[in-house]
Amino acid sequence: MWIYEKKLQFPAWVEGCDLNIAKLLFAQYGGPDSELSAGLRYITQRYNMPIPEAKAILTDIGTEELAHWEIIGTLIYKIVDRATPEEMIKAGMGPHYIQHGRDLYPHDAAGVPWTAAYIQAIEDPITNLHENMAAEQKARTTYEHLINSTKDRGVIETLSFLREREVVHFQRFGEALRLVQEYQERMKHYK
Amino acid sequence: MKIDKERLAMLKEIMALDFSALELNLYLDTHPRDQRALALHNEYDRKLKELKGIYESKYDFLTHKNISECPWEWIKDPWPWEIDYEMGGK
Ligand SMILES: [Fe+2]
Numbered sequence: 709m710w711i712y713e714k715k716l717q718f719p720a721w722v723e724g725c726d727l728n729i730a731k732l733l734f735a736q737y738g739g740p741d742s743e744l745s746a747g748l749r750y751i752t753q754r755y756n757m758p759i760p761e762a763k764a765i766l767t768d769i770g771t772e773e774l775a776h777w778e779i780i781g782t783l784i785y786k787i788v789d790r791a792t793p794e795e796m797i798k799a800g801m802g803p804h805y806i807q808h809g810r811d812l813y814p815h816d817a818a819g820v821p822w823t824a825a826y827i828q829a830i831e832d833p834i835t836n837l838h839e840n841m842a843a844e845q846k847a848r849t850t851y852e853h854l855i856n857s858t859k860d861r862g863v864i865e866t867l868s869f870l871r872e873r874e875v876v877h878f879q880r881f882g883e884a885l886r887l888v889q890e891y892q893e894r895m896k897h898y899k
Numbered sequence: 900m901k902i903d904k905e906r907l908a909m910l911k912e913i914m915a916l917d918f919s920a921l922e923l924n925l926y927l928d929t930h931p932r933d934q935r936a937l938a939l940h941n942e943y944d945r946k947l948k949e950l951k952g953i954y955e956s957k958y959d960f961l962t963h964k965n966i967s968e969c970p971w972e973w974i975k976d977p978w979p980w981e982i983d984y985e986m987g988g989k
Contacts, residue, residue, distance in 0.1 A: 714960065717914065720987065765928040768924060768925055
């Protein structure tokens with residue numbers, strides 16, 4: 709089970725009211741390579757992992773992704789909280805304002821709603837772990853695009869933290885992949 | 900939402916310690932026999948438990964798993980997304 713802790717993983721902050729970056733941040737809230745996709749993908753894939761190391765890493769990284777989802781939500785909330793509807797409409801957030809007001813909603817930067825079609829679980833642990841490693845790289849690249857799109861020091865600092873986490877996750881999934889391959893190699897000899 | 904300086908400093912220290920413990924947790928998932936990492940994890944975990952206890956008795960619950968006075972203390976503002984973290988990690 710899960711339990712909520714009344715704190716963020718990182719002290720997310722924003723300097724000003726960059727509504728353009730708020731709109732783009734939805735890429736990581738409800739886009740294909742978003743924190744939501746990452747979290748649900750890993751937590752969904754863990755059930756048939758053959759070794760305890762892999763069950764643990766999928767559970768723990770999946771959980772951490774949901775904490776990152778909360779950080780992205782916090783950044784958007786903090787920016788939009790300071791804006792008027794007119795400002796939102798002027799910054800290209802009109803469609804979001806009309807349909808969701810200042811609430812968050814899992815859609816991407818262009819307003820496309822999140823779908824489970826973004827993620828896969830196909831039982832083969834080698835295949836699943838490769839998908840996860842690719843997902844971490846895609847998220848890292850998305851963060852780099854986002855960091856290049858704002859001058860807000862708070863947003864940049866917070867996104868830099870999240871970008872580094874993708875690098876660490878990629879590393880841990882790579883280790884899990886190697887451990888699974890070694891396990892499968894060992895099992896062959898017992899047949 | 901602004902919270903008092905002392906509380907914010909303690910909260911940020913808890914967040915930093917918790918992050919260190921989590922980073923070691925992930926590392927240990929794939930290196931379960933690394934004794935140095937394990938010792939470090941256990942040290943952070945001990946410090947974290949102590950600091951969380953102080954924070955919870957002084958300011959606010961971090962989880963609902965606490966003994967509360969009336970009214971139910973868990974619902975107290977501010978929630979994590981509302982807090983002004985004042986320049987974040989600095
Ligand atoms: Fe990640």
